[in-house]
Amino acid sequence: MLGEWKTEWMKVRRRKIALVPAAFLLFTFLWLSWAVRSSHMESEEDSWMWLLMCLGLVNTILIPAMSAMLASRLCDAELKGNTLKLLCTMEEKGRLFDMKLLTGASYMGVYVAAELVMMAAFGRMHNFAGGITLRQLVCFLLQSGLVSMGVLLLQMLLSLFSANQILPLAVGLAGSFLGLFSWFIRLPFWRAVVWAYYNLLGYIGQNWDESSRIVSYYEVPLDRWALITLLAALPAGYILGRQLFIHRTPGCG
Amino acid sequence: MEYIVETRGLTKQYGDKEVVKDVDLKVPKSCVYGFMGPNGAGKSTTLKMLLGLIHISAGQVTIGGERVNRKNRIAILKGTGSLIESPSYYGHLTGRENLEIVQTLKRVPEKEIDQVLKLVRMEEQQNKKVREYSLGMKQRLGLAEALLGSPSLLILDEPTNGLDPAGIQEIRELIRELPRRMGMTVLVSSHLLGEMDQMADYVGIINHGQLIFQDKLEALHEHSRDNLRLCVMNQTAALHILKREGIPCVLKESALELPRLENDAAAQLIGRLCEGGAGVYRAEEKLKSLEEIFLSLTGRRGSL
Numbered sequence: 001m002l003g004e005w006k007t008e009w010m011k012v013r014r015r016k017i018a019l020v021p022a023a024f025l026l027f028t029f030l031w032l033s034w035a036v037r038s039s040h041m042e043s044e045e046d047s048w049m050w051l052l053m054c055l056g057l058v059n060t061i062l063i064p065a066m067s068a069m070l071a072s073r074l075c076d077a078e079l080k081g082n083t084l085k086l087l088c089t090m091e092e093k094g095r096l097f098d099m100k101l102l103t104g105a106s107y108m109g110v111y112v113a114a115e116l117v118m119m120a121a122f123g124r125m126h127n128f129a130g131g132i133t134l135r136q137l138v139c140f141l142l143q144s145g146l147v148s149m150g151v152l153l154l155q156m157l158l159s160l161f162s163a164n165q166i167l168p169l170a171v172g173l174a175g176s177f178l179g180l181f182s183w184f185i186r187l188p189f190w191r192a193v194v195w196a197y198y199n200l201l202g203y204i205g206q207n208w209d210e211s212s213r214i215v216s217y218y219e220v221p222l223d224r225w226a227l228i229t230l231l232a233a234l235p236a237g238y239i240l241g242r243q244l245f246i247h248r249t250p251g252c253g
Numbered sequence: 254m255e256y257i258v259e260t261r262g263l264t265k266q267y268g269d270k271e272v273v274k275d276v277d278l279k280v281p282k283s284c285v286y287g288f289m290g291p292n293g294a295g296k297s298t299t300l301k302m303l304l305g306l307i308h309i310s311a312g313q314v315t316i317g318g319e320r321v322n323r324k325n326r327i328a329i330l331k332g333t334g335s336l337i338e339s340p341s342y343y344g345h346l347t348g349r350e351n352l353e354i355v356q357t358l359k360r361v362p363e364k365e366i367d368q369v370l371k372l373v374r375m376e377e378q379q380n381k382k383v384r385e386y387s388l389g390m391k392q393r394l395g396l397a398e399a400l401l402g403s404p405s406l407l408i409l410d411e412p413t414n415g416l417d418p419a420g421i422q423e424i425r426e427l428i429r430e431l432p433r434r435m436g437m438t439v440l441v442s443s444h445l446l447g448e449m450d451q452m453a454d455y456v457g458i459i460n461h462g463q464l465i466f467q468d469k470l471e472a473l474h475e476h477s478r479d480n481l482r483l484c485v486m487n488q489t490a491a492l493h494i495l496k497r498e499g500i501p502c503v504l505k506e507s508a509l510e511l512p513r514l515e516n517d518a519a520a521q522l523i524g525r526l527c528e529g530g531a532g533v534y535r536a537e538e539k540l541k542s543l544e545e546i547f548l549s550l551t552g553r554r555g556s557l
Contacts, residue, residue, distance in 0.1 A: 007354045014345050077343050081383075086341035086398065089304050089330045090358040252306040 004091055008103045017073045021111040024066040028058050029118055036126055039215070047128035049217035051119060052136055053204040056143055059115075060179040060198035063148050064155075067108070068172020071155035072165045074104055079163060084251045097245040100160070101238070104152050112145045139203035139222060147197040150234050151175065154194060157241045161250055191229060200226035257282045257406050257438045258303060262312035265298050265462075273298050274462045275312070280440050280455070283432045287453030287470070288442040289547065295462040296442040297338055300410050303440075304335055316406065331359065334404040336412055340395025344384030348375060348394050351383055352401065361402040369397040372427070388415035396424065407431065409441040413448065425452050446547050458550055466550055473546060479538040481511040481519060486532025494529045498522065510539065 035054055078084050087096055116137075123131070132140075158168035179195035190196035205220040258280035265273040273295040280286045290296045301307045303314055305326045314321045316329050342351050352366045370376050373393040378386065383394060392415055399407055412428070413421045429452050431437040443449055449456055449470070456473055458466040466473065484507070485491040491509060495502050500522065502511045514522065519536075526533050 003357050003360060007357050010350065010354050010357065011343055011346075013350065077345065081342045081344055082339050083341040083343065085301075085306055085337050086335070086355070087358070088306055089333070089335050090327070090355070092327055247308065249306070252301065 001095070004095055004099045005102070008099045011077060012074065012103070015073055015077070017070065017107065020066060020069050020073060021107055021114070024062050025111065025114055025118060028055070028062060028115070029122070031058055032122060036122075045130055046215075046217045047126070048123065048130060048132050048136070049204050049219070050215075051122065051128070052132065052140060053202075053206065053217060055115065055119065055140075056198060056202060056204070057180075057183060059144050059148070060183065060195070061176050063144070063198075064151050064172045064175035064179060064195050066111070067148065067152045067155045068159075068169045068175075070107055071104060071152060071159040072168055074100065075156065075159035076165050078160070079250060082251050084249055088249055088252055093246045093249055094242055097160075097242050101153065101156055104156050105149060108148050108152050109145070112141070112148065115144065116140075135219070136203065139201070142222070142227065143198060143201040143203065146230060146234070147194070147201060150194045150197065150230060150237065153234070153237050153241060157244070160245065161248075163250075191226065194233075197226060197230055201230070254279075255282050256280055256315075257317055258286075258440060259315040260299075260303070260312060261315075263299065263302060263309065263314065264311040265295070265302060265307065266310040271310075272462050273302070273459075276459065276462075276464045277467075278303075278457060278464065279467060280438060282438055283436055284454040285428060285432060285439045285441060285452050287449035287456040288440060288459065289446065289449055289456060290442075290444065290459035292444055294459045296444075296459055297410050298462075299459065300335075300337060300408055300440070300442060303408060304330065304333070304337070306337070331402070332404050333406040333408060334399030334401065335408040335410075336392075336395040336399045337408070337410045339414075340391040341398065342383045342386075342391055342394055345382065347380050347382055348386070348390075348397075349379040351394060352379075352397060355398045355401050359402040365401055365403070369400045372400060373397045374423070389417060389420045392416055392424075393420075396427075403435060403437075405437060407437050407439045407441075409439065411443055412441060413443070413445070421448075428452055458547065460550070479513045481514055482535075482537045482539040483509045483511065483523075483526070483533060484535035485509065485526065486534060487530055490529055491526055491531035491533075494526055494531060495522075498525065508535075513538075 032051070032054060039050055078087075084096075119132075155168055155172055158171055159165060162168050175195040178193055179198050182190045182193065182196035182199040190200060200223050203220060203222055205218050207216045207218070209215070256279045258278060260276055260278040263273060263276040263278065264271060276299055278299070288296055288299070298307065302309050303316070305321065317332060319325060319329055321329055343354070349366060349370070352369065353363070356363060356366055367376075370379050373396050375390065375393050375397060378390060383391065386394065392412065396409070396412060399409065409428070413424050416424060425448065428439050428441060431439050441452065453470050455468065456466070456470050457464055483491070488504070488509070492502070495509070495511070500511055502509045523533055523536055
């Protein structure tokens with residue numbers, strides 16, 4: 001298994017894939033730096049909640065697009081070079097799928113971890129009072145980590161099965177918009193849309209006082225049904241995707 | 254005889270259409286087995302089924318005496334190398350880096366990379382990115398990937414595709430030498446019959462998904478029953494006589510081609526043609542070319 005894992009990293013040599021999440025992280029930082037100037041918070045204690053909420057919204061917009069680019073960069077080399085028919089004579093198809101997914105998940109995991117580091121640095125730079133609580137940390141990981149893994153799984157499947165990578169990239173961009181709409185428009189079918197889970201798993205609420213133009217933030221309970229649905233959908237999506245890859249391996253038919 | 258590859262009732266069905274039907278392939282050890290057939294006959298599908306790249310609708314595959322199933326497929330295929338349809342490569346990596354990936358997956362020593370690079374004469378291009386390679390070089394790289402690990406069975410699907418004449422000759426010679434030099438069995442598909450004539454010890458011919466011939470190459474040549482070729486001064490008279498005698502003939506390149514006749518019958522016929530004023534000035538035996546045998550096999554399956 002180590003050999004297979006090693007080859008996944010050998011394959012991405014010189015593809016500069018790490019630049020994709022690095023660029024998105026930089027963009028997120030710049031966005032937050034711009035947003036913090038125009039924010040009107042009621043108290044200094046709200047700073048962290050503002051940051052967490054803001055980051056949740058920025059992730060809704062940026063992570064689907066980033067996942068699409070990441071998945072495309074990881075998968076298109078296999079399709080362009082017709083490598084799957086060679087790899088599948090040396091490696092179990094299911095394991096190949098797992099390794100590919102694990103590589104993508106590694107990038108995503110590092111990205112979410114880097115966001116946490118960036119958040120801490122951002123708070124320090126702007127002298128935010130206090131810090132984030134354990135609950136907030138867990139909720140952030142569920143919102144940004146778990147949902148992003150679901151989005152990445154979808155994008156990896158699309159990229160693996162699309163000879164033309166325009167389609168998965170278009171889906172990724174559409175996902176960004178759908179996710180963003182879910183923050184502002186209440187619709188019953190959002191639970192069936194993976195990108196809407198950034199909002200459905202939101203854990204910070206806000207009150208906006210129109211007269212003073214001051215916003216106050218508060219914690220809201222996590223939507224347990226949304227969490228349960230996502231926790232059930234993720235392994236189901238993984239198993240279905242894996243089976244699909246095993247039985248309909250692209251380029252082998 | 255010991256077979257390295259044996260299939261029984263191998264069938265592939267897409268919906269209602271059977272693209273490979275009941276194929277019983279028998280590939281003897283340490284030989285070059287030419288798998289021939291016209292385009293779309295089912296060659297690649299059969300080879301992909303051997304490698305487990307596509308699901309088998311019915312039948313079974315045995316490689317090296319072991320029946321291949323989902324559990325042991327990869328373990329059995331460790332002893333094989335393959336190049337199916339087009340070469341597989343990562344264009345952004347160098348030839349050597351591509352081979353390193355295969356070497357890691359096959360778990361073979363790194364020094365073998367140098368050996369296969371030498372074998373396919375690619376030492377000088379090994380550090381060039383593969384996207385800069387010509388099709389011929391990509392094909393050589395594909396062959397080098399297949400040769401890594403010194404497999405006992407090499408499955409090659411149209412390996413000379415895209416190569417220039419010198420490259421084709423080189424690859425043919427290499428394939429020809431592999432059984433002798435390394436004890437490998439090479440199962441190679443092609444639709445180029447002349448190529449098989451130069452490489453193969455055994456041949457299998459597939460047409461419309463069915464294996465219609467399988468034996469030694471010499472046995473295939475035995476199918477080339479000679480024709481009798483007559484050059485006459487008066488074709489009208491000759492045709493009239495042949496029709497009267499009930500002997501079928503075709504006019505080819507201003508000569509008459511007749512089926513092979515026994516010596517007595519041939520002597521009698523020539524006598525009658527001369528008496529009838531046909532003016533026979535040349536009588537010769539004509540051997541069928543491999544192309545003609547192939548066409549007769551694939552075109553008239555019922556006669557086999």
